[in-house]
Amino acid sequence: MASTKDTRQQKLALGAALVSLLGRIVLAAGIPLIAFYVLYLGFIFLRDSHAPRGIIALVAIGWGVGGVAVLYWVFNDIVERLPDAWKTRLLPFVFVGPAMAILAWYLAIPTLRTFWISLFDRNGPPEGLNLLQQLTSDSFVGLSNYGAVFTESLMREAFRNNLLWIIFGSTFSVVFGLVIAVLADRSRIEKTAKSLIFLPMAISFVGASIIWNFIYEYRPAGQPQVGLLNAIVTSLGGQPQAWPQWVAISPWNNLFLIVIVIWLQAGYAMVLFSAALKGIPEEILEASRIDGANEFQIFFKIMIPSIRGTIISVWTTIVIFTLKIFDVVWVMTGGQFGTHVIATQFYRQAFTNRNSGFGAAIAIVLLIAVIPVMYYNLKQFREREAF
Amino acid sequence: MKSGKRQKLLASLFVNGTLLFLVILWTIPTLGIFVSSFRNRNDIAVSGWWNVFPHREWKVTREIDPVAAGLNPDGIMEVEGVSGTFDQFRAGLTTPEGERLIWVGNKRIGRIQVQEKVWTVSWNFTLDNYRQVLGGQNFEFTKPDGTVVVVPGDNMAGAFLNSLAVTVPSTVIPILIAAFAAYAFAWMNFPGRRTLFIMVVALLVVPLQIALVPILRDYRALNLNGTFLAIWLAHTGFGLALATYLLYNYISSLPRDILESAFIDGASHFTVFTRLILPLSVPALASFAIFQFLWVWNDYLVALIFLGGNPEFELVTQRMAAIVGARGQDWHLLTAGAFVSMILPLTVFFGLQRFFVRGLLAGSVKG
Structure with missing residues (x-):
């Protein structure tokens, strides 16, 4: 009797185990399937829908943010159901995989692809052929795009202007940032002053361009000037000018655009210098004051050497930033009046002229320009023992 | 002393x-x-904004009829103790009392105005500029000569919504993905960990221009161009290296014992990550979120390329650039529009300045 009861119980237990196993399989397969299906529906809806803007925006936010969270949860759930050995092997890739895949798709592989495209004519490598066939096709032009990059007259203008941007933009941002940081450190209005100097960092380049266009606004002589700069100039007896468009002084009209970036970036430099200055031990400053050093000596002989590292890193950052400057020039002058820079040339060639090969070659030149910084970053990283 | x-x-x-x-x-x-x-559109066109501050301006006090006064415009005229030719009067002459005499109109039927400098402010403020720039409907206004003109609105409100729909996921998605990756780099052991992290560090400064041509090709093939998904993914890709790097720096510095005791209690990595690491990392998440938010909101290039073909999805920066291009002289629109585009970033900036500064100091500078 007892044994039949046992077998019945065993059968029940077996059934329960089977059901739960089945359930787990269904869950394991079903949840991801359902999740993918829902995400796919959302994707199609977003791609093709003509619903009111507000609804699309809401669905978009929910779908985008929720979708990513759900994907992680689902993949984690699948891996958690695997045997332990597999779990420890696979779980790190669930965590790190999506980030690496996206980085590879959006930055790492495009570097190689852009280089490849730069070896071809305006249409890029012909599609549907393998690499060898592409190489032997008529579209392959070798390095001639690079030759054009360095010889075309507009490109040379762009290189010259970018040099101006780098020299004046970064130097003045650093100088103003440093002066403001030092002054603010001794002032009673430190907080307010820093906030206000810093505020332009929150403004878009397009917004900043409008703000400065308004300052440079030009009216013919004799009419009331509504632009601040021309109002000042005419009240001092000068002639009004359309400053960034003032071709007569080319290439120095670029300075009127560079001022905008100095206005935007000085706040960034200030914040970093301010923190670095606060890190200088008070005793050193006190000791040199007792020894009779004046404030200028302290500034040049003590402060600047002690924050040299910060100055170099801020300067490099702004150099990279000015190297890629695009929005300000594009909105202010569109590259006319001798103000083209590398990034506007890139846009003009790659997207306005639809010359993929030329555009890609310009992008590669930009990349080569930042390689020293990349090398420095990697060296720093290798020197850190912790990893 | x-x-x-x-x-x-x-x-x-x-x-x-x-x-x-x-x-x-x-x-x-x-x-x-x-x-x-906030100034009236007609005022903006004829006077500088600094006229809202008290200043002295010429104001007409009375007029002299040259014919009635028996003046001959072809010779030297003497009025109120000042003498001069027609051309001198045309340009304006100052009397010893500080008044200005100016001839308006032509030689035959002109008049001489007597003007006096008075303190004044130009405080003709209005919200109409915002109404026109925000609305999508037609907008009516009255010109100085009294005629009523109807112009289309600029639908900045729609662009604002689009910008929100682009910015919110473009901020949250990379943070979520980067936080998972940063956790794995900091607390898990797996083959290729070092190599992958070196890739992240190397990609920190790669200019995004490098990716635009190939990614645009992919998007064309996938029929993704001009969709929100396209631009979220693009911003995710371009912000991810920095996000992973910054969050790794923060997460790897969290105290080891908290995690170890959680693992001893049988918690899985997923639980530890969502229940422990995410809440502890809020300061780092917040400072990166502010940066990413500002970048995406203020971005123009990425939007121009991946959303450029779709006017329905125009973002605030694109809308503004379009107004600059089409109506660069309409300062009442440009100024109001620029301010609309700045409201959200400025609020975020002033509200969360502490996190913003912390993020800057941790190295928030995008490649």
Whole structure:
């Protein structure tokens, strides 16, 4: 009797185990399937829908943010159901995989692809052929795009202007940032002053361009000037000018655009210098004051050497930033009046002229320009023992 | 002792004075468009925004009829103790009392105005500029000569919604993905960990221009161009290296014992990550979120390329650039529009400045 009861119980237990196993399989397969299906529906809806803007925006936010969270949860759930050995092997890739895949798709592989495209004519490598066939096709032009990059007259203008941007933009941002940081450190209005100097960092380049266009606004002589700069100039007896468009002084009209970036970036430099200055031990400053050093000596002989590292890193950052400057020039002058820079040339060639090969070659030149910084970053990283 | 005190006072005056000067210099550009955005459109066109401050302006007090006064415009005329030719009167002559005499109109039927300098402010403020720039419907306004003109609105409100729909996921998605990756780099052991992290560090400064041509090809093949998904993914890709790097720095510095005790209690990595690491990392998440938010909101290039073909999805920056291109002289629209585009970033900036500064110091600078 007892044994039949046992077998019945065993059968029940077996059934329960089977059901739960089945359930787990269904869950394991079903949840991801359902999740993918829902995400796919959302994707199609977003791609093709003509619903009111507000609804699309809401669905978009929910779908985008929720979708990513759900994907992680689902993949984690699948891996958690695997045997332990597999779990420890696979779980790190669930965590790190999506980030690496996206980085590879959006930055790492495009570097190689852009280089490849730069070896071809305006249409890029012909599609549907393998690499060898592409190489032997008529579209392959070798390095001639690079030759054009360095010889075309507009490109040379762009290189010259970018040099101006780098020299004046970064130097003045650093100088103003440093002066403001030092002054603010001794002032009673430190907080307010820093906030206000810093505020332009929150403004878009397009917004900043409008703000400065308004300052440079030009009216013919004799009419009331509504632009601040021309109002000042005419009240001092000068002639009004359309400053960034003032071709007569080319290439120095670029300075009127560079001022905008100095206005935007000085706040960034200030914040970093301010923190670095606060890190200088008070005793050193006190000791040199007792020894009779004046404030200028302290500034040049003590402060600047002690924050040299910060100055170099801020300067490099702004150099990279000015190297890629695009929005300000594009909105202010569109590259006319001798103000083209590398990034506007890139846009003009790659997207306005639809010359993929030329555009890609310009992008590669930009990349080569930042390689020293990349090398420095990697060296720093290798020197850190912790990893 | 006394001279020391004086020197200190002078130094403080110099420091605060220079600083104040620089602050004013830095604030004036923004103040200019802020003030202008509330001025009447006709005022903006004819006078500078600084006229809202008290200033002295010529005002007509009375008029003299040259014919009645028996003046001959072809010779030297003498009026109110001033004498001059027609051309001199045309340009304006000042009387000993400080009044200005100016001939308006032509030689035959002109008049001489007597003007006086008076203190005045131009405080004709309005919200119409915002109404026109925000609305998508037609907008009516009255010109100075009394005619009513109807112009289309600029639908900045729609662009604002689009910008929100682009910015929110473009901020949250990379943070979520990067936080998972940063956790794995900091607390898990797996083959290729070092190599992958070196890739992240190397990609920190890669200019995004490098990716635009190939990614645009992929998007064309996937029929993704001009969709929100396209631009979220693009911003995710371009912000991910920095996000992973910053969050790794923060997460790897969290105390080891908290995690170990959680693992001993049988918690899985997923639980530890969502229940422990995410809440502990809020400061780092917040400072990166602010940066990513500002970048995406203020971005123009990525939007131009991946959303450029779809006017329905135009973002705030694109809308503004379009107004600059089409109506660069309409300062009442440009100033109001620029301010609309700045409201959200400025609020975020002032509300969360502490996190913003912390993020900057941790190295938030995008490649």
